[in-house]
Amino acid sequence: MKKLLSLLALTLLVTPALAQQKTPPPAGAARPLNLPKITEKKLANGLTVVLAPLPNVPKVTAVLTFRSATTASDREAHPGIAQIAASVANEGTDTRTSKQIKEELRSIGGGLSLFSDADSTQMNAASLSEFSSRLFELMSDVAQHPSFPETEVKLAQENTIQQIRAGRADPGFLVNERFQKAVFGNHPYGFVVADEKSISSLTRADLRSFVTKYYLPNAAHLVVVGDIDPDKTFAEIEKAFGSWKSGTMPPEENPAVPQRDKRQIYFVNRPGSIQSAIYIGNVSIPRKDKDYFAIRTANTIYGGSFYSRLTRNIRETKGYTYSPFSSSNTQAKTGSFQAGAFVRNEVTGPTLLEIFYELDRMRVLPVTDEELNAAKEYSTGNFSVELASQQGLAGRIATIYTYDLDKNFINDFRPKIEALTTADIQKAAAKYFDTYRAAIVIVGDWDKVKDQVTPFGEVTIYDSEGNVVTKS
Amino acid sequence: MATTIMVSSILATSKTSAAVVQPKPLNIPVVYYKLPNGLKVVISEDHIAPVVTVAVYYNVGMRLEPKGRTGFAHLFEHMMFQGSANVKKFEHAKFVEANGGSLNGHTDFDYTNYYQTMPSNRVELGLWLESDRMRSLDISEENLKNQQAVVSEEVRVNVLNQPYQLFEWISLWGNAFTNWNNSHNGYGELSEINAATIEDVRSFFKTYYAPNNAVLTVVGDVDVNEVKKMVEKHFGAIPSQPSPVRADLTEPPQTKEKRVAQTDKLANLPALATGYHVPPQNSPDFPAMALLVRILQVGESSRWYQRLVKEKAITLDLSGGLNYFGNEFDYTGPMIMTTRTTYKPGHTADEVIREMDAVIADIVAKGVTDKELSDAKISYRSNLYDQLEGSMGKTHLLSALALFRDDPQQINSLLTPFENVTAAQIKNAAAKYLVATNRTVIDRVPEAKAQPKSGQ
Numbered sequence: 001m002k003k004l005l006s007l008l009a010l011t012l013l014v015t016p017a018l019a020q021q022k023t024p025p026p027a028g029a030a031r032p033l034n035l036p037k038i039t040e041k042k043l044a045n046g047l048t049v050v051l052a053p054l055p056n057v058p059k060v061t062a063v064l065t066f067r068s069a070t071t072a073s074d075r076e077a078h079p080g081i082a083q084i085a086a087s088v089a090n091e092g093t094d095t096r097t098s099k100q101i102k103e104e105l106r107s108i109g110g111g112l113s114l115f116s117d118a119d120s121t122q123m124n125a126a127s128l129s130e131f132s133s134r135l136f137e138l139m140s141d142v143a144q145h146p147s148f149p150e151t152e153v154k155l156a157q158e159n160t161i162q163q164i165r166a167g168r169a170d171p172g173f174l175v176n177e178r179f180q181k182a183v184f185g186n187h188p189y190g191f192v193v194a195d196e197k198s199i200s201s202l203t204r205a206d207l208r209s210f211v212t213k214y215y216l217p218n219a220a221h222l223v224v225v226g227d228i229d230p231d232k233t234f235a236e237i238e239k240a241f242g243s244w245k246s247g248t249m250p251p252e253e254n255p256a257v258p259q260r261d262k263r264q265i266y267f268v269n270r271p272g273s274i275q276s277a278i279y280i281g282n283v284s285i286p287r288k289d290k291d292y293f294a295i296r297t298a299n300t301i302y303g304g305s306f307y308s309r310l311t312r313n314i315r316e317t318k319g320y321t322y323s324p325f326s327s328s329n330t331q332a333k334t335g336s337f338q339a340g341a342f343v344r345n346e347v348t349g350p351t352l353l354e355i356f357y358e359l360d361r362m363r364v365l366p367v368t369d370e371e372l373n374a375a376k377e378y379s380t381g382n383f384s385v386e387l388a389s390q391q392g393l394a395g396r397i398a399t400i401y402t403y404d405l406d407k408n409f410i411n412d413f414r415p416k417i418e419a420l421t422t423a424d425i426q427k428a429a430a431k432y433f434d435t436y437r438a439a440i441v442i443v444g445d446w447d448k449v450k451d452q453v454t455p456f457g458e459v460t461i462y463d464s465e466g467n468v469v470t471k472s
Numbered sequence: 473m474a475t476t477i478m479v480s481s482i483l484a485t486s487k488t489s490a491a492v493v494q495p496k497p498l499n500i501p502v503v504y505y506k507l508p509n510g511l512k513v514v515i516s517e518d519h520i521a522p523v524v525t526v527a528v529y530y531n532v533g534m535r536l537e538p539k540g541r542t543g544f545a546h547l548f549e550h551m552m553f554q555g556s557a558n559v560k561k562f563e564h565a566k567f568v569e570a571n572g573g574s575l576n577g578h579t580d581f582d583y584t585n586y587y588q589t590m591p592s593n594r595v596e597l598g599l600w601l602e603s604d605r606m607r608s609l610d611i612s613e614e615n616l617k618n619q620q621a622v623v624s625e626e627v628r629v630n631v632l633n634q635p636y637q638l639f640e641w642i643s644l645w646g647n648a649f650t651n652w653n654n655s656h657n658g659y660g661e662l663s664e665i666n667a668a669t670i671e672d673v674r675s676f677f678k679t680y681y682a683p684n685n686a687v688l689t690v691v692g693d694v695d696v697n698e699v700k701k702m703v704e705k706h707f708g709a710i711p712s713q714p715s716p717v718r719a720d721l722t723e724p725p726q727t728k729e730k731r732v733a734q735t736d737k738l739a740n741l742p743a744l745a746t747g748y749h750v751p752p753q754n755s756p757d758f759p760a761m762a763l764l765v766r767i768l769q770v771g772e773s774s775r776w777y778q779r780l781v782k783e784k785a786i787t788l789d790l791s792g793g794l795n796y797f798g799n800e801f802d803y804t805g806p807m808i809m810t811t812r813t814t815y816k817p818g819h820t821a822d823e824v825i826r827e828m829d830a831v832i833a834d835i836v837a838k839g840v841t842d843k844e845l846s847d848a849k850i851s852y853r854s855n856l857y858d859q860l861e862g863s864m865g866k867t868h869l870l871s872a873l874a875l876f877r878d879d880p881q882q883i884n885s886l887l888t889p890f891e892n893v894t895a896a897q898i899k900n901a902a903a904k905y906l907v908a909t910n911r912t913v914i915d916r917v918p919e920a921k922a923q924p925k926s927g928q
Contacts, residue, residue, distance in 0.1 A: 020607060021706065022558045024567055025600050028593040031522035031693050056520050057857040098782065102773035107847040109854025111771070128854050159781075159788050162741060162816055166788070169635040169740045272737060275625070275633045306575065307565040316562050319621030322629055342629040374570035381572015381591050388521030389862050 033384055035410065038397065039230050045246045046218025049237055050397055051230040054390055059109075060129045060226035060233075061390035063398045064139055067221070068250050069121035069214035072188030078206055080194025084156055085210050086114035086121050091152040094145040098152055101138065108134050112142065118189045119332040120402050121215070126390070129227040136240035139222075143215055144244050148207040161196050168464045171277040171342070171443045174268045178462065179279040182266045182439035183336050185258040218246040221401040225394040257283060257334045260437040265459040268443040269469065276348040276444035280355055281338030284432045287330040287403035293416045294428035295337065299328040300375040301367050301425065302358060302433070303339050307374070309361070310339060314354050320347045332403050337432050345445065349452030352440065359438075362429035366422040380414045498884045500866065503696050504874065507704070509712040510684025514870045514880045515699050516691045518863060524692030525863040526598030527587035528606065529871040531687075532680035533580045534658030535805050536719055543660015544668055546579040547623050548676050552586060553577070554615040557608035561615055564601055571597055580797050581658070582804045583875060589864055592693035596702045602688065603706035606681060611673050620666050627659055635739035639916050640812035641796050647732050648747040648808050648912040653719050682713035687874040691863045721805040723749070730912040735919040741788070742917040744821050746828070747808035749910050750794060751901075758800075759889040760897035761905060765794045765809050766848050767840055767898070768831065773847075775831045780813060784827055787813040799859065801886070802872035808912075821915035832906045839899040852890055 036052040043049060071082045090112055091098040105112055110127030112135075123143065127135040167173035177192040184190035222241070224233060260282060285291055296304075303310035303326030314320045326339040339359065343351045386392035387410070400409050440456060442449075453459065461469045503515040537544040555561040568575045573590030586605075588598050631637050642657050649655035688707065690699050726749060750765075751757040769776045769792055780787040792811040795803055815824050840848075859865040866883075874880040 019709070020557060020604070021600055025596040025702075027571065027591075028596065031592050033522050054520075057861045059854065059857050059861070099773070099778065102771070102778075103847070106771060106773040106851045107843075109850045109857075128850065128857070155782070155785055158785070158816075162788050162814075166635070166739070166741045166814060169738050171633060273633060275628050305569050307562065307569045312562065315622055316618065319618045320625070322622055322626035342625070342633075344625060344628060370570075374566070377572040378569045382574055384521060384572075384591065385523050385574070385589055385862075388523055 035387065036393065041234060043217065043238060043242060045242070045244050047241055047244065048221040048401060049234060050221060050223045051228065051233055052225045052393055052397060053228050053230060054225050054393055055227040056388070056390070058129045058227045059126060059390065060132045060135065060224060060228055061126045061394045062135065062139060063223045063394045064123040064143060065221050065398050065402055066121040066215050066219065067402060068216055068219035069116060070188070071116055071118050071191050072253065073214050073250065074210055075188065075191065078202060079191070079198040081202055081206060081210050082116035082121060084160065084199065084202055085207050086116040087160070088148055088152050088156045088207065089114050089146040089211065090142050091156070092147045092149040093141045094147050096141060098149070104134070104138060110135055112138060118191070132228065132233060133236040133240070136236050140240040140244065146211055148204045150204055153202070153204050153207065157199050157202065160199055164193050171270060171273065171275070174270065174464055175277040175279050175441055175443045177466070178266050178268050178443070179281065179338065179439065179441045182264070182441055183281060183283055187255050187258055189331065189334065213247070213250065216247040216249065217241065217244045219249050221398065223394045223397045225390045225397070254333065259283070260439060263436060263438050263440065263457045265440045265442065265453060265457045267446060267453065267459050267461045269446040269461055269463060270443050271445055271447070273443065273445040275342050275344055276442050276449055277342045278348070278351060278355070279338050279340040279441045280438050281336055282432070282434045282438050284328065284335040284337045285330055286332060286334050287399070288405060289330070291428050292330055294420060294424045295328050295432050297372070297375050297379060297417065297420055298362060298425045298429045298433070299326050299337065300378055301371050302326050302362055304328070305375070305378055309358050310355065313358060314341060314351060318354070320351050345448045348442070348444065348449040349455070352456050356435050359433045359435050362433055363426070363435070366426045369422065372420065372422050372425060376417050376420065379417050383413055500860070500883050502870065502881050502883060504880050507683065507708055509708070509710055511707055512687040512874045513703055514687060514689040514874050515696050516866060516870060517694060517696055518691060518866070519693050522592050522693045523589060523863055524592040524595045524598070524690065524694050525587055525589045525867045526595060526602060527585055527689045527867045527871060528602045529583050529585045529687045529689070529875050530681055531583060531685045531875055533582040533584055535581055535653040535721060536680070538672065539652060541664055541668055541672060542657045543623065543627070543665045544672065544676065545584060546658070546660065547619065547665055547668055548673060549577045549579045549584050550619040550623055551611060551616065551673055552605055552609065554619060555610045556605040557610060558604050559601060564605070567597060567601060580802065583802065583872070585871065587864060587867065595690065595692070595694050595699060599702050599706045603710065606683065606686070606707070607710045609677055609681070611670060613670055616668070616670055616673060620668065623660070623665055624662050627662060627665070631659055635736060636743055636916060637736070639734065639914055640745035640792070640810055643732070643734065643914055644745050644747045644808070644810060644912060647730055647914065648749070649723055649806065651721060651723050653721050654723060654806055678713060679716045683707060683710045684712040685716065687871045689867045689871045689874070691867045691870065723806045726910055729908040732912070732914045734914060734916040736916050737919050739916070739918045741814050741817065742821070742915070743812065743814045744824050744916070745914045746811045747912045748905055750807050750809050750905060753800070757897070757901050757904065760893045760901040762794055762800050763845070763848050763852065763890060763893050764898050764901050766852060767844060769793070769811055771851065776811070776828060779827050779831050780824065786819045786823060786827065787815045789814050801869060801876070804876050821913070825913060832902055835899060835902040839895050842895060845893070845895050845898060849891055853887055856886060
């Protein structure tokens with residue numbers, strides 16, 4: 001023991017710096033952020049091409065966005081057609097079978113998939129950079145000449161129907177579907193998936209005319225990021241996409257955004273559920289809105305980061321849940337704000353109470369300077385991390401065009417975040433964290449939790465298929 | 473033999489007459505050394521963005537948790553965010569986020585990691601935070617109870633309240649392995665998660681969370697010499713501990729096929745999972761097995777996907793791989809190749825198995841084509857680049873190589889054994905390992921249930 005002690009004393013004497021430091025070390029000098037040079041060009045057919053070299057690995061990432069092909073396109077005649085078109089477009093072209101496409105992708109170390117949402121259809125692709133010209137040729141073929149083979153269409157219809165059936169067993173699917181419908185009502189943003197009859201009735205001809213009408217170069221942008229030489233890459237893109245014919249842009253729709261006038265509960269009954277899946281929220285703003293940065297930062301403080309108020313309250317203090325969250329989803333025409341948590345049945349009511357308490361606290365009292373500064377650092381620091389990955393940078397650039405943002409969005413991000421005041425945050429919260437007119441969506445076992453839920457408002461109960469079962 | 477892949481690239485490219493670009497050799501700078509207390513340190517400079525990842529990987533995972541304490545390694549991971557001598561409960565998150573970073577931890581079969589990615593001028597903050605909890609984790613009864621509740625909700629949300637309940641991991645491992653360390657439920661039984669005591673936490677910490685049982689990795693826009701000084705300052709005086717006595721993870725060889733039938737209260741569609749024991753990583757068969765897994769089931773061009781989802785159209789999806797959670801390098805114990813597929817009503821598990829077997833039989837009889845093999849190698853290379861793209865992905869590979877092989881420099885030659893695989897070796901691996909006696913099959917079908925009763 002004595003020997004040990006003296007050894008320790010000696011250590012302390014020789015290297016006093018090794019004592020445990022009690023306070024966090026200060027930051028070093030900030031390292032320069034050298035953003036890749038972003039070049040924008042246009043092909044004669046109207047396709048916008050945006051290039052950004054980011055040679056972190058010998059790969060290339062490409063995002064082709066069709067702004068005119070959304071889940072709202074052709075929705076009256078063919079609900080769900082955009083999603084089926086997106087899932088079958090890479091299953092055969094006029095000159096390639098599905099299998100040939102997949103095998104060619106494997107031989108260039110690549111991938112290519114499409115998905116459709118309320119604002120666009122996106123083709124996401126990547127490959128080894130040495131094969132970029134082959135990747136562009138494949139992308140162009142899929143964009144221009146999808147053939148929608150009969151067997152592939154049938155298979156996609158059948159599988160989509162089964163996947164939706166499988167999804168109806170998953171509380172995550174159900175709570176999201178009901179939330180979109182509750183918040184956006186009949187607005188196109190309320191669409192999640194089509195019913196089985198609509199999906200089954202789609203034909204190959206419908207799909208072909210859909211892509212002819214909506215997959216247009218003059219309503220698309222192609223963002224390419226990676227280990228590229230911009231001039232050489234642009235030449236490859238011109239070769240691959242140059243022959244694509246432009247078309248007439250479909251008229252832009254601007255359907256009225258629904259306004260909620262009261263707090264309502266939408267309960268999806270899932271007998272046997274041992275948790276309640278809770279989403280609470282409301283309509284917010286389009287991405288272009290001047291309040292974007294304020295609501296984004298209010299969300300970071302409320303529930304959008306790990307050290308957020310909601311996590312500290314219902315997870316770290318009360319232990320109600322594993323992953324409470326909130327998110328601000330701003331899109332082209334409008335957006336939504338939502339908070340949520342998956343909690344054991346016994347604490348369903350107490351969780352609603354705390355979610356509302358924290359929302360109201362944001363509306364009524366200003367956040368502290370410390371909280372705001374932390375949120376600013378969080379946003380700007382993580383923004384740099386996002387831009388350091390090919391997918392992150394490509395996705396971020398693509399949103400500038402999808403949402404028609406200022407071209408300086410990336411460079412302006414830091415100054416706009418840094419300019420925010422606690423008053424801005426409170427104002428945004430007061431406006432958009434609207435507890436009085438919120439939609440409360442819960443997926444759970446009604447018999448087990450109804451007594452905890454009913455004090456919060458009028459309830460409409462749905463089954464997992466989306467049918468109204470009863471109104472309380 | 474690194475030429476195999478280049479030759480195939482040139483051949484593939486020449487068809488389109490595009491300029492041939494040689495694959496760039498990997499040249500990741502790696503500095504590796506050990507502190508006197510046994511801590512392994514890996515530093516890799518990368519100046520592409522002003523970002524750094526600081527991570528500590530501990531050489532303990534789910535397999536080594538105590539009997540009667542399933543889920544404990546993961547519960548313990550949560551306790552590492554509950555405060556240490558100079559960092560209060562949950563303040564680790566506050567420090568990292570308020571300095572522009574993000575953070576997390578993960579419990580795997582054979583390791584548990586903690587990491588933060590931050591602006592690179594905050595590197596010392598990350599080192600200080602990790603050193604403070606390695607040296608002086610502070611555990612209270614109240615915080616343990618709180619995290620037992622949180623982890624119980626995590627198990628409910630990800631397992632118990634979900635259709636299929638992660639059967640392709642938890643049940644498959646439970647049935648495929650016989651050694652408790654490999655077979656037990658690593659997410660944990662709620663009763664055992666909640667039975668854990670402060671004493672359990674203290675003893676686990678002392679045994680496994682010592683510098684001589686860990687790797688510290690720093691990757692990003694930093695200066696190696698400055699980081700070395702900081703590492704010495706914050707980790708140099710943390711005392712080492714006696715090396716833990718490690719449980720025996722060996723598995724007796726499987727000699728008979730195992731078939732398990734299950735019902736699911738929540739699922740709407742039937743699903744099937746299979747697991748085949750794979751050769752150990754130091755086996756000469758391993759690289760061929762890893763490529764065979766890709767040829768069979770990675771991506772939409774894979775043989776099983778093409779057969780089951782496309783040609784026969786009897787399943788909806790196909791997923792899985794050689795290591796359920798990770799890659800070829802980030803585990804040490806026995807492993808099974810996992811496959812999971814949701815099949816369509818009107819079909820049976822036997823039918824799915826029959827088709828999977830027909831694909832295997834074809835490879836055993838005829839082997840794979842040269843093109844199939846060279847494409848698998850290209851897709852493997854591309855996949856490795858994806859893992860190396862960000863500072864966290866690079867951190868992960870470097871840490872695993874330091875932890876399990878004591879040689880993170882291997883990151884620059886990881887592809888070589890895979891590039892050298894021949895078609896004959898693939899055929900041989902299929903014949904040797906993809907046999908019924910080496911597998912476990914679970915068929916999980918929806919429990920016949922009455923029409924859901926609606927609320928009154």
